[in-house]
Amino acid sequence: MIEDGKVVSVHYTLKNDAGEEIDASGDAPLAYLHGAHNIVPGLERKLSGRKVGDKLDVVVDPGDGYGMRDPRAVQDVPRTAFPPDAPLEVGASFVVETPTGELMQLHVTAITKGADGVDMIRCDANHPLAGERLHFAVEIVDVRDATDEERVHGHVHGEGGHHH
Ligand code: ZN
Numbered sequence: 001m002i003e004d005g006k007v008v009s010v011h012y013t014l015k016n017d018a019g020e021e022i023d024a025s026g027d028a029p030l031a032y033l034h035g036a037h038n039i040v041p042g043l044e045r046k047l048s049g050r051k052v053g054d055k056l057d058v059v060v061d062p063g064d065g066y067g068m069r070d071p072r073a074v075q076d077v078p079r080t081a082f083p084p085d086a087p088l089e090v091g092a093s094f095v096v097e098t099p100t101g102e103l104m105q106l107h108v109t110a111i112t113k114g115a116d117g118v119d120m121i122r123c124d125a126n127h128p129l130a131g132e133r134l135h136f137a138v139e140i141v142d143v144r145d146a147t148d149e150e151r152v153h154g155h156v157h158g159e160g161g162h163h164h
Contacts, residue, residue, distance in 0.1 A: 005151060008140065012139070016134070029160055041065075042065055052141065054139075054140045057136065057137050060136065062132060066130045074124045074126070076114075089111070094106055104125055109122045
């Protein structure tokens with residue numbers, strides 16, 4: 001049965017409200033450590049107490065998923081503020097260090113022309129799925145005890161997990 005400290009392997013598809021597939025497990029299932037916040041809270045909660053072979057559809061509201069969109073996390077930055085060879089295009093993402101030393105992932109969501117003809121790069125720190133209701137279809141294919149090392153690291157090692 002799925003509970004904290006178990007390594008759970010699932011096949012899943014993720015769709016948005018429009019029914020478009022956003023993500024899915026490939027040939028190999030995704031393995032995650034239950035109770036370690038490896039997956040969004042709304043999905044993790046629904047998987048508690050389930051067992052191998054269970055199939056379930058789970059709808060996760062943004063607050064239990066990737067959060068609400070924060071309009072203040074969007075900023076237009078002149079192209080000239082980036083290194084000339086930075087590969088900036090819509091859909092690109094990169095990591096910056098904030099003044100307080102935290103790492104933040106930014107996504108380029110638009111490129112517009114500023115008043116003086118300079119390209120403006122729209123940098124969005126929101127998760128790409130922030131504000132989206134998430135529709136998961138999940139099949140549980142394996143449940144096992146986590147190793148001590150996995151518990152300490154807070155993630156799964158080996159097949160379907162981290163390699164390091
Ligand atoms: Zn590890």
